[in-house]
Amino acid sequence: MTKKIINIIITLLFGALWYYITLPAINLNNISFYMFITVLIIVYNTVNLISKSNQVELIRKGRNVSYELPVLIKYSLFAITGIWAGIFTINFIASPLFNAESYQQRIEVDENGEFATDIAEVNFDQLPLLDKKSSIVLGDRIMGQVNDLVSQFKVSNIYTQINYNNKIIRVTPLEYADAIKWFTNRSAGIPGYITVDSVTGEANLIKLEKKMKYSESALFNENLKRKLRFKYPTLNFGKISFEINNEGNPFYIIPTIKFTAVNLKAQVTGVIIFDPTTGESTRYENDDIPNWVDIAYSADLVIEQLDDWGTYKNGFLNSVFGQKNVVNTTEGYNYLAMNDDIYLYTGITSVISDESNLGFILTNMRTGKTVYYNVPGAEEYSAMSSAEGQVQDMGYTSTFPLLINLNGKPTYLVSLKDSSGLVKMYGFVDVKDYQKVVVTDASEGIEKAKENYLKNNKKDISDDELIIKEIKIEKISTAIIDGNTYYYIENNKEKYKISINLSDNLPFVTVGDTIKVGYFVTDKQVIDVEKIYDLT
Numbered sequence: 001m002t003k004k005i006i007n008i009i010i011t012l013l014f015g016a017l018w019y020y021i022t023l024p025a026i027n028l029n030n031i032s033f034y035m036f037i038t039v040l041i042i043v044y045n046t047v048n049l050i051s052k053s054n055q056v057e058l059i060r061k062g063r064n065v066s067y068e069l070p071v072l073i074k075y076s077l078f079a080i081t082g083i084w085a086g087i088f089t090i091n092f093i094a095s096p097l098f099n100a101e102s103y104q105q106r107i108e109v110d111e112n113g114e115f116a117t118d119i120a121e122v123n124f125d126q127l128p129l130l131d132k133k134s135s136i137v138l139g140d141r142i143m144g145q146v147n148d149l150v151s152q153f154k155v156s157n158i159y160t161q162i163n164y165n166n167k168i169i170r171v172t173p174l175e176y177a178d179a180i181k182w183f184t185n186r187s188a189g190i191p192g193y194i195t196v197d198s199v200t201g202e203a204n205l206i207k208l209e210k211k212m213k214y215s216e217s218a219l220f221n222e223n224l225k226r227k228l229r230f231k232y233p234t235l236n237f238g239k240i241s242f243e244i245n246n247e248g249n250p251f252y253i254i255p256t257i258k259f260t261a262v263n264l265k266a267q268v269t270g271v272i273i274f275d276p277t278t279g280e281s282t283r284y285e286n287d288d289i290p291n292w293v294d295i296a297y298s299a300d301l302v303i304e305q306l307d308d309w310g311t312y313k314n315g316f317l318n319s320v321f322g323q324k325n326v327v328n329t330t331e332g333y334n335y336l337a338m339n340d341d342i343y344l345y346t347g348i349t350s351v352i353s354d355e356s357n358l359g360f361i362l363t364n365m366r367t368g369k370t371v372y373y374n375v376p377g378a379e380e381y382s383a384m385s386s387a388e389g390q391v392q393d394m395g396y397t398s399t400f401p402l403l404i405n406l407n408g409k410p411t412y413l414v415s416l417k418d419s420s421g422l423v424k425m426y427g428f429v430d431v432k433d434y435q436k437v438v439v440t441d442a443s444e445g446i447e448k449a450k451e452n453y454l455k456n457n458k459k460d461i462s463d464d465e466l467i468i469k470e471i472k473i474e475k476i477s478t479a480i481i482d483g484n485t486y487y488y489i490e491n492n493k494e495k496y497k498i499s500i501n502l503s504d505n506l507p508f509v510t511v512g513d514t515i516k517v518g519y520f521v522t523d524k525q526v527i528d529v530e531k532i533y534d535l536t
Contacts, residue, residue, distance in 0.1 A: 003051050011044040023229040025236050029259035034087060038080055045076050087262050094261035096308070096316050104312035106265055107305035109361070113373040115410055116521045119338075122404040122413075124446045126337045128168045128198035129415050130423065131399040132159050135170040135196040135203075137421035142194060142203040149174070149205075152181050155194055156216070160241040160253075161335045161342055162294040168198045168337045173242050173250065173276070175217035182219050189213045189277075193242070193250055201423070212250060212276040216240070224252060227279055228272065232256075235283075238268065239298035246292050250276055255296055256283065266304075268368065271296045286368070294342040295365045302344055302363050303329050306370070310348065326351040327358060330380050332400040341366055345403055347380050348372065355382040355434075360403055375410045377431030383412045386434045387427035391416055396424055403431070407454065407528060408520030409465065415442070428453035455501070461530055466518035468533070471496065473513050488526070489515075498529040505535050 018039060024032035096103045130138075136159060143155050154177045159170040173193045176182040189211030196203045216224045228237065238255030245251065252274040258267045271289055274281040289296055310327035311319045319326055330347035337343070342365045347357040357379050363370040378386075384398035401412035406428070416425040416439065423442050426449040430436035438456045440449035475490040485500040487509075496517060500506055509515060518531035 004048075007044060007047045007051055010047050011040060014043050015040050020226070023225055025229075026233045027236055029262055030236050031087070031263045034083055034262070038083065041076050041080055045073050048072060090261045091264055094264055096312055096319075098316075100312040100316040100319070102260075103265060103308040105309075106267065107302070107309050107368070107370055109306075109309055110369075110371045111374075113362070113371040115373045115375050115405065116408055118371065118373070119405040121408075121522050121524055122406055124450070125199060126166070126168055127402065127404065127413070127446075128161060128335055128337060129402075129413075129426070129446065130170075130196065130198045130201055131334070131415070132161075132170065134201075134399075134415070134417060134421050134423060135159050135198070138196050138201060138203040139170075139172060139194045142205055143174075146205060149191065151177070152185055153177055153190065156242070158240075158242045159196070160243055160295055161198065162243050163337050163340055163342055164195075164244060165246055166340070170196045170198055171242060171244055173212065173215060175215055179219060182217065182222075186213075186218065186222065190215055193244070195244075206248065208250070208277070210277045214274070214276045214279050224274070224276070228254060228274065228281070231281060232272065232283070235272075236266075237272075238266075238301065241295045241298075243292075243294060245290075252276060253293055253295060255298065255301075266301055268297055268301070289366060291340070291366075293366055297344075297363070297365050297368050299333055299344055299365075302365075302368075302370075303333065303346065306346070306348075306361060306363075311351070323351055329361070330357065332380055334400045334402055335365075336362065336402065349379055355379050375431065377410065378412075378429070378434035380412070383429040383431075383434045383437075384414060386437045387414045387416060387429055387439060390427065390437055390439045391425060394424070395419065398427065401429065406450065407530065408522060411453075430457065461518075463518060463531075466520060466530060468516065468518045470514055470516045473509060473511050473515065476509065476511060495526045496529050497526050498532065502529065503532045503535045506532075509535070 019036065022036065024030065024036040027033055136157065139155050139159070144150055153174040156172045156175045159172045161170050171193055174190050176185060176190070191211055192205055192207040194203060194205050214222055214224050214227055218224065221227065236257040236259060238257045241253045243251055243253050254272040254274060255268045256270050256272060258269045259265065268286065270283060270285040271293065272281050272283045273293070306329050313325050318324055327348050328351050330349050333344055333346040335342050336345050344363045344365055345360060347360045349357050355378065357377055359372055359374045359376065361370060361372055380401050383401050387398050388396065396416040396418055398414045398416055401414050404411050404413050410431040412429040412431055414427045414429065415423045416427055418424050425439045425442050426446055427437055427439040428449065436457060438453040440452050471489065471491040473489050473491065477488045479486050479488065487498045487500070487506050489496045489498065498506060515535055516533035517529045518533065519527050519529050
C-alpha cells in the first residue's frame, strides 16, 4: 500500500510539472486534455513498474525473461486504446462525411453584396499600403536605433493590423530577448511597444509609464499563456493578438474557442482582454466585445471556415466527385479598413485552379460578419505577376493585392518591394483584365499613381460603365493641380471636376451652356467626370 501511495504521489508531482509546462485545457473537446491524461497513465505505470525490484533487476541485467504483464498495465493499455479509439470514432461521426451541411454553415455569409454601393470610393488616407513583412523591417529598424533597449529586448512578430483613432497601423509589443534578459529586467518590465503606420510607413517606439509585466517571452508565472491558463483552466484559446485601446494602453486579445467533438469545427465564442501591465483580464461574449477591439477572429480560422462554406455547398460527395459549385479562397489575404473596423479580404475561386476569381469576401474581424461580392476578375496572384512583370529588370516583388473601389470599378492595388522589404513602387491592376497595369514610383505618392492609372485607362472606359447625364452650367471655375488644369462646374447643388485632357473646348464653355458628361457611381461630394460628349 505504501508503494502505491508513493507511486501516486510521484505521478501527481510529475503531472503538476507537466501541466505547468504544457498548459493543456481541462476540456473534453480539446485534444491536449487527452494527451495529458495519456501521459499521466504512462507515467504511473512506468513508476509502478520500476518500483518492483525484481523487474528492475531483470531490466538492469538485460535478461530476456518472459513474464505476464501486471493487471494494472493491461487495464491501462486498454484505457489508452479506448481513449484514442473513442476520439477517432467520435471525430469520424462528426466529420464532414456525415455533417457536410453543418460545416458549410459554420460561417454565415451574406451573398448579396453590392460592390458599388457597399464599398466606398477609396480613401488613400485609410488604406494599408504596407504589409506585415514591410512593417517588420521598419519596426526592426526603429528598434535598432534605441541603444539602451536593443540589447535587452526584441520586437515581437505579432504586428496586429488595427484601426487606431482613424489611423491604420500595425502594433506589436517588445519581448525579452532571452531568459537571462528576463531575469535581469523583470523587476522593471517591458518598456513599450512599436507602431508602424500602414499608410505612411512611419514607425515609432512608444514607451510606457507603467511597464508590461506579462508577456509570451516571460518565464514562470509571469508568462502570458500560463497566467491565462491558471485563471481560465477549462477554456480553449485561439490565436493571441496585441492591440492598443483609444488611449494607447496595451492589451492582449485572446479569442475563446468552442469545438465540436475533439478539436473540430472551431467557433469563436468571445474574447479575453488581458492587461499586461497588471495581469488583470476580462472575458467578453461575442455581442459584448468593445468597439476598440479590431481582431477577435484570426485570419486562419476565417479562411478555414470560408473554405468549408465553399466546399460543402452541395454535400460531401459532391465536394469529392462532381465538385459542382465548389469554391475555395485564394492562397492569400489582406486587410482593409472601413467604418472604424478591420476587414479581411480574400478572393473566391473555383476549386479547379485557374487564373480567375468568381468574387471576393470581406469579413469583419471583430464581429465575424461576412459578405460575398460577385465581382469576377483576375486571380490575385495573376495580378501580382502582371505588376511584377512591369519591373522585372528591378527584381521587385509584389504584396498581396488590396481590392479597392476606384471610380466605381473594382481595382487591385499592390505595393512593389525591393529585396530589403521597402516599398519602391505602387501598381494599379484592372480586376477584369490583369494585363491593364500601371506602376508608379512610390516617391511620387499614391495620388499620382492613381492619376497615372486613370489617365492610362480612360480610353478603355465604355459608356455602359458610366452614368451619363446632361448638366446645365450654373457656375464654373478652374484650378491647376500638379500642373494639370481642372474645371469645376456646379449644377443644381452638384459639383463636377473635369480635366482639360477630356476636351480642348472646355475653356470656351460658359455659364448657361449645357454639356453631357459621363461618370462612375460615387458618393464623393465632387464628382470626377470620365467622359464629355458632344462638346465641339
